[in-house]
Amino acid sequence: MEKVKSGKLTVLFISLGILLIMITGCNTDMKGYEEPAAKKGDTQTSTPWIDHSVKGRIKPGCRPDAKDDFYAFVNYDWLLNAEIQEGYSRESVFEGIERNTEKKVRALLTDHSIEGREAGLIRDFYDTILDWDRRNEEGMSPVIPVIEDIENIKTMEELSEFICDSERSALVPVFLNAYNSNSYKSPGQNVVFIEKDPLLLEDAAEYEELTGVGEALYYGKKELVITLMGRLGIDRERASYRFDRVMALEEQLASMSYSKAQIKAPDIYDKVSRIYTPKELEETVVSFPVSELIASLGYKEAAEYDVMEPEELKKLDELYKEDNLEVLKDYMIIKYLIFCSDKLDKECYEAYLKMQETISATKGSKDYENVAYNKVVGRLYEPVGYIYLREYASDDVKKKVSDLCEEIIKGYKEVIADEEWLSEAAKEKALLKLDNIRVNAVCPDKWRDYSGLEIKGLNYIDSVKRIDSYLRGLDNERTNRPVDGDYWNYGIFTCNAYYDPRDNSINIPLGILDGELYTDDLSLERLYGGLGAVIAHEISHSFDEKGSGFDEKGNGVDWWTKEDHGKFKEKSGRLMDYYNNMTGMDDIGINGENIYSEAMADMGALRVLLHMAKGIEDFDLDVFFRQYSRLWRCVVTPERESYILLKEEHPPNYLRVNATLQQFQEFYDTYDIKEGDGMYLAPKDRVSVW
Numbered sequence: 001m002e003k004v005k006s007g008k009l010t011v012l013f014i015s016l017g018i019l020l021i022m023i024t025g026c027n028t029d030m031k032g033y034e035e036p037a038a039k040k041g042d043t044q045t046s047t048p049w050i051d052h053s054v055k056g057r058i059k060p061g062c063r064p065d066a067k068d069d070f071y072a073f074v075n076y077d078w079l080l081n082a083e084i085q086e087g088y089s090r091e092s093v094f095e096g097i098e099r100n101t102e103k104k105v106r107a108l109l110t111d112h113s114i115e116g117r118e119a120g121l122i123r124d125f126y127d128t129i130l131d132w133d134r135r136n137e138e139g140m141s142p143v144i145p146v147i148e149d150i151e152n153i154k155t156m157e158e159l160s161e162f163i164c165d166s167e168r169s170a171l172v173p174v175f176l177n178a179y180n181s182n183s184y185k186s187p188g189q190n191v192v193f194i195e196k197d198p199l200l201l202e203d204a205a206e207y208e209e210l211t212g213v214g215e216a217l218y219y220g221k222k223e224l225v226i227t228l229m230g231r232l233g234i235d236r237e238r239a240s241y242r243f244d245r246v247m248a249l250e251e252q253l254a255s256m257s258y259s260k261a262q263i264k265a266p267d268i269y270d271k272v273s274r275i276y277t278p279k280e281l282e283e284t285v286v287s288f289p290v291s292e293l294i295a296s297l298g299y300k301e302a303a304e305y306d307v308m309e310p311e312e313l314k315k316l317d318e319l320y321k322e323d324n325l326e327v328l329k330d331y332m333i334i335k336y337l338i339f340c341s342d343k344l345d346k347e348c349y350e351a352y353l354k355m356q357e358t359i360s361a362t363k364g365s366k367d368y369e370n371v372a373y374n375k376v377v378g379r380l381y382e383p384v385g386y387i388y389l390r391e392y393a394s395d396d397v398k399k400k401v402s403d404l405c406e407e408i409i410k411g412y413k414e415v416i417a418d419e420e421w422l423s424e425a426a427k428e429k430a431l432l433k434l435d436n437i438r439v440n441a442v443c444p445d446k447w448r449d450y451s452g453l454e455i456k457g458l459n460y461i462d463s464v465k466r467i468d469s470y471l472r473g474l475d476n477e478r479t480n481r482p483v484d485g486d487y488w489n490y491g492i493f494t495c496n497a498y499y500d501p502r503d504n505s506i507n508i509p510l511g512i513l514d515g516e517l518y519t520d521d522l523s524l525e526r527l528y529g530g531l532g533a534v535i536a537h538e539i540s541h542s543f544d545e546k547g548s549g550f551d552e553k554g555n556g557v558d559w560w561t562k563e564d565h566g567k568f569k570e571k572s573g574r575l576m577d578y579y580n581n582m583t584g585m586d587d588i589g590i591n592g593e594n595i596y597s598e599a600m601a602d603m604g605a606l607r608v609l610l611h612m613a614k615g616i617e618d619f620d621l622d623v624f625f626r627q628y629s630r631l632w633r634c635v636v637t638p639e640r641e642s643y644i645l646l647k648e649e650h651p652p653n654y655l656r657v658n659a660t661l662q663q664f665q666e667f668y669d670t671y672d673i674k675e676g677d678g679m680y681l682a683p684k685d686r687v688s689v690w
């Protein structure tokens, strides 16, 4: 999903699913799927399951038994038949829900009978993006003046002038960005964050040791830049040289940046996010015109700044010198070209698509209308959301979802009160956090005003320029003010749910409450097994290791005792070991360090839902477990699976189901699972933390 602003706080995207499957008898003599991959080291892999994520790995013939591989048992037919759509690298219920939403939003974008300013604005942008006649006619001309402007820079003074002139450098990545967001140090208060542009390879670790993911980014982006520079009359060899010298510059910046893995560490907030007054910042950064840039972006009045990675900023300052003038210019030109590549004519767009295919291993390409839709909702998510809500939301959905959240919070309070390993002091704090969770369900209470934004008649690039400048103005207004949680910073149609430790909120937008996941008449078991599991997973982050560093107001306070940390380490270590003994696709090991936290959240969710189910008469656990299994059904391309196994912080989906369910006695009792069955894990070996 396109984000207007990049923040380092990870937003967790979650996919969900439901499919009613007829259960047929299984001939246990036949193997419906390939043998598990080779075992890792001396330890026997503790899973008898194969990584089913890649299409084709489950063979027609026989469904495995529920006792042996519950995920494949429930989702067997779906896994055999699911197709990854053109332009995507995954198919799951997540994609299904997104397609439903897209259909509804696209109907709004093309319906000229809908009146009002917001409706006109989003239609104008959509039509402009799809105006291929104009785009093809203009060719590269919308970007040429900016590129020439940069090429003509002769001195460092001229470079600084360009960077600090927001009109001239609009849409050009100028090394740093600034934006208001909830402060880590003083939660509830907006602070201006100073962040460096994202790296071309997206992860600092890639500059030390290139993985397959980094390699795809490198070749994908380089080829795109060579094509676009070719359109500007720069030959292949020269373009390649210019790209590589920007890479070398980035390598130096990356040496002082945190890698994606490091950013995930629970104590990361102690290392990043340092507050500077304007004077301190000016004293620290001596060459790069940081104060002038911040002023040109409209944050001159800010009382203080939060620099995400101070060491990285110092490195940039060190590299900002005469010797590097040409490469600094190339940095801007190359990143500007990449940014504009999908907003110019068809030839550029095709080159952009080729890059996308290399990077994300998508199959084919999305249709133009789909792309235009994504662009509109990416930037104008509020006006679109406002109309979407008016046209599609039912009155009682907000109440129902909020009630479900409250029930789960209540369930967790009971579970936590009974938890044996947490200290009394930590329990008290966890309960306080649960008591104070802010539930943001369905839609915000307030919407910002877009009446001053007019893009009629502008071409695509200029529309983006105008919109971004307007959004910047809205962001400027937040400077030095308290955070108003009644506004949302993302679209209500987002198919996503997340917990934000900085304001202790659980967020469930309307976009996730669709199709298979939420209908007015869904049974309680299916509601718990699907949406309930997602919400419960997210709420567990309020009191788990990630949440232990923030109090009920979002202050960065560690409320676990030393003893709690010690016990957690021991428990999470067992959980990591359990996963480390497993192998995914093509012998790629499951990385326990990467995934333990999310695996734990899945287990916590199951624990609370099973606890809640105990109090409900005739609760059908079979329906509940099947729904939970459907929630995570998915097929992906091999490239995406390899990305998931190497980089993702969630376990691959077959493990989110099988390894989670086998922690719970209720599951064994429901399906009469015994020693020798594939799903069996001896009670002494179970690793659930909650």
Ligand SMILES: [Zn+2]
Pocket (backbone or CB within 6 Å): 012, 537, 538, 541, 598, 601
């Ligand atoms: Zn999570």
